[in-house]
Amino acid sequence: MKKTDVIIIGAGPVGLFAVHQLGIKGLKAVVIDNLDKAGGQCIELYPDKPIYDIPAVPECTGEQLTSRLIEQIKPFNTEIFLNERVDEVRQEKNNWVVKTNNKNQFLAPNIIIAGGVGSFEPRKISLKEAEKLEGKSVFYAVKNKEQFKDKKISIFGGGDSALDWTLELSKFSNVTLIHRRNDFRGAQHTLSELRKLEKEGKVSIKTPCQIDSLDNENELKSITVKFDDGKTEKIKTDVILGFFGLIMKLGPIAEWGLNMDKKTIEVNSENFETNKKGIFAAGDICSYPGKLKLILSGFHEVALASVECFKRARPNEKYRFEFTTSSKTIKDRLGKK
């Protein structure tokens, strides 16, 4: 079990800035996020979209904001655990124990939940049979492509992931690409490569159509797809790969005994603590009278929460408010002269 001062759930802009606010107070933190990179919604939903309401930054993209925050917290050498979802939170005397789906465990007196709208998870095929076969013959990510060698694969989706895996897996498998409309969304060279493979008969493309049923008893043998005009077609299939993008799910957060208001966590606006001592919520996921879901509000929220985190992590020390411009201690922590 890893001990720290604060466990931050969510590596979006607010979770990252929390590292900074804790770090300048001399507190150690770890960050856990279910995505494969830091940045949260900024990086997953709108990496290229400009943001205009970050104070003193007239315009920046989600990606730029993220990379600047990462640079800003570099001096604190904080470990970010990616591809991990926090599944369990339990109390142990004055501390909290956090367990992830990757079996990592952390212990700290404080948790800051900066989880946005929840964790990003792949959108799945809504057929019951697909649920049963998930992990066996229905997948939403490729972890090891060897496992898909010499198979009949039906890939669903029209974006980059669907296209890239169609090209890649068609090298050693029989791939059918299925999409709900005729247009694909991908890089030009990927699209021309795809059309070339289709012409050569190496990839089969079915549009505009969607999955209708899986034909299986214990093992997937074929699927039936339905075209827009109502016609159906059976496709021999061993493996289904679905790339329908990511959705945000609140997930296990709802089960931690926190007072919730719909999909948000209730906090006080003095230190953004929840109804549980030592568990804080900040950013889009918290709610209090007058709450605005702005990145800048989240920055303010973690700044205040970090003070209470300090008091809980260092009960024998007195908290002293300091400015970064004048405090020698803070400058040392930032590695500045």
Place this chain on the structure above:
Amino acid sequence: MPKITYKDYQGSSKTIEVESGLSVMEGAIQNEIPGIDADCGGSMACATCHVYVDDKWFEKIPKAQDAENDMIDMAFEPKKNSRLSCQIIVNDELDGLEVTTPEKQT
């Protein structure tokens, strides 16, 4: 004010007046119509305000841009008459518009 009818997948419906200039999504959120989540707040970055537009209205509203269709690919059970309700801006010509929310958004 234009009246918009929101139906759910089971058939029950609610008609409300939505101010011109607001989106169909905003009309739903402000009036606590269930079935529209709008997780991203209307920046066309998620697909949780997905609705099916009544056939007789589908051709009358301005067509979806590519970016909207790309997002709809990621919606729950998209159909030919799928739209993101954050991209349908209410005006007097849309008085009487009917949309149906999907069984679920995520």
